[in-house]
Amino acid sequence: MGSLTGKTAVIVGASGTENFGTAIARKFAAEGASVVVAARRLEPLQKLAAEIGGTAVACDVTREDSIANLFKTATDAHGGVDIAVFSAGIHAPVPIAQLTVETIQPSLDVSFTGALLFFKHAAAAMRNGGSVIVVSSLTARIPGPGLCVYASARAGIDFGIKVAAWEYAAQKVRFNSIAAGLIKTDMTGMLFDMEQVVQAHIENTPSGRMGTVDDMAEAALFLADERRSGYINAQVLDLAGGQQNGALPKFEGL
Numbered sequence: 001m002g003s004l005t006g007k008t009a010v011i012v013g014a015s016g017t018e019n020f021g022t023a024i025a026r027k028f029a030a031e032g033a034s035v036v037v038a039a040r041r042l043e044p045l046q047k048l049a050a051e052i053g054g055t056a057v058a059c060d061v062t063r064e065d066s067i068a069n070l071f072k073t074a075t076d077a078h079g080g081v082d083i084a085v086f087s088a089g090i091h092a093p094v095p096i097a098q099l100t101v102e103t104i105q106p107s108l109d110v111s112f113t114g115a116l117l118f119f120k121h122a123a124a125a126m127r128n129g130g131s132v133i134v135v136s137s138l139t140a141r142i143p144g145p146g147l148c149v150y151a152s153a154r155a156g157i158d159f160g161i162k163v164a165a166w167e168y169a170a171q172k173v174r175f176n177s178i179a180a181g182l183i184k185t186d187m188t189g190m191l192f193d194m195e196q197v198v199q200a201h202i203e204n205t206p207s208g209r210m211g212t213v214d215d216m217a218e219a220a221l222f223l224a225d226e227r228r229s230g231y232i233n234a235q236v237l238d239l240a241g242g243q244q245n246g247a248l249p250k251f252e253g254l
Contacts, residue, residue, distance in 0.1 A: 002032030003225050008078040010070065010125075012059060012118060013087030013135070014048060015039030016186040020135050020216045021087035026052055027217035028224065033083065036074045061088050061114030064121075071125040083224045084122035086115050087135040089154075091187055093146035104149050111153035112160075119164050119175065129172030131224050134161065135216070138181040138240045154179075158236050165234035174233040176223045181240030183211040207241030215239060 009028045014021030014037040021037070029035045029052035037045050037052075038059035045056035055077060059070045074081050090107045115134055122132050139147045140154035161175035168175070182201050184192045192198055192210075202208060219239050223229050238244040 002030065003221070003227070004028055004083070005032030007033045007082040007224075008036070008074060008080065009033045009083035009085065009224065010036045010038065010074050010081050010122065011085040011087065012038045012061060012070070013085075013089070015041045015044040017044070018213060019087070019185045019187065020180070020183075020213060020220075021085065022048060023213035023217040024085055024087065024220045025054065027214075027221050028083070029054060031221060031225075033224075034078050036070070036077070038070050039088070061086075061118060062109040064117050067114070067117050067121050071121045075125050080127045081122060081125040082128070082130045083133070084118065084126075084130065085133045085135070085220060085224075086118045088114060089135070089150075089187075091150055094149065095146050096148050099149065107149045107153050111150070112156050115157045116160055119160070123164070123168050123171060123173045126171065126173050129226075130174070131226065131229075132161075132164070132173060132175045133220055133223050134158075134175075134177045136177045136179045136236065138179050138238070138244055141179055141236075141238065141244050142246070161236075162234040174223075174230075176229075176232060176234070177236045178216065178219050178223070179236050179238050179240065179244065180216060181205070181211055181238075181243050183213060183216065185213060201243070204246050205241040205243040206245070209241065211239060211241060 011021050011025045014025045025037050035054035038057045042058040049056035057070050057073050060066045089111050136154045139151040158177050164175040
């Protein structure tokens with residue numbers, strides 16, 4: 001029997017071949033959870049759902065009705081939700097001098113507004129308490145050029161979990177965040193083709209290696225499991241091998 005047997009988990013952002021949401025979905029299913037995976041693209045979700053014995057639901061986190069439908073579908077199928085993971089995001093680095101409303105808004109719609117509305121509907125579906133987890137970023141802890149919008153949206157939701165923990169305390173819903181360092185995913189894969197980038201990160205990481213999507217899945221499992229982390233709430237968990245104590249690498253000529 002797995003540590004999540006009898007639990008229902010909803011995971012948004014699980015449509016990639018190698019990303020956090022997909023890795024978390026596989027880990028939760030292996031631990032016995034009934035998993036509902038969601039993202040905008042339905043076809044890859046259906047493949048993942050078939051692989052893990054889960055349910056696929058198309059969801060656009062920029063639309064509240066779509067988020068509400070996701071949790072209604074999960075509740076109708078399983079009677080409620082115990083775990084909810086928000087792993088959606090947009091990474092579009094732009095220097096502040098080049099920002100416009102049009103370049104700012106998409107990141108805020110997904111990573112900030114979408115996450116807050118996800119909190120709202122996730123908690124409403126958690127009739128017996130639960131764990132809400134948001135995937136954040138090391139860039140919300142350590143500043144780097146070109147990352148103002150992306151990092152600020154993540155930092156904003158990292159504070160939002162603290163407010164949510166108080167507002168849903170009586171309902172026994174916990175809210176935590178995982179601030180990930182640079183890990184190879186569908187979105188960041190091109191950076192791992194640059195040896196200089198990888199080596200600079202390793203040199204600035206006390207653990208002496210890059211993180212993996214499996215590291216993220218294990219961290220999410222820890223925060224999802226009430227027996228392991230039931231007394232952890234409103235916490236930002238750094239998943240960066242200690243790099244959060246230093247600085248982002250600087251690159252010449254890139």
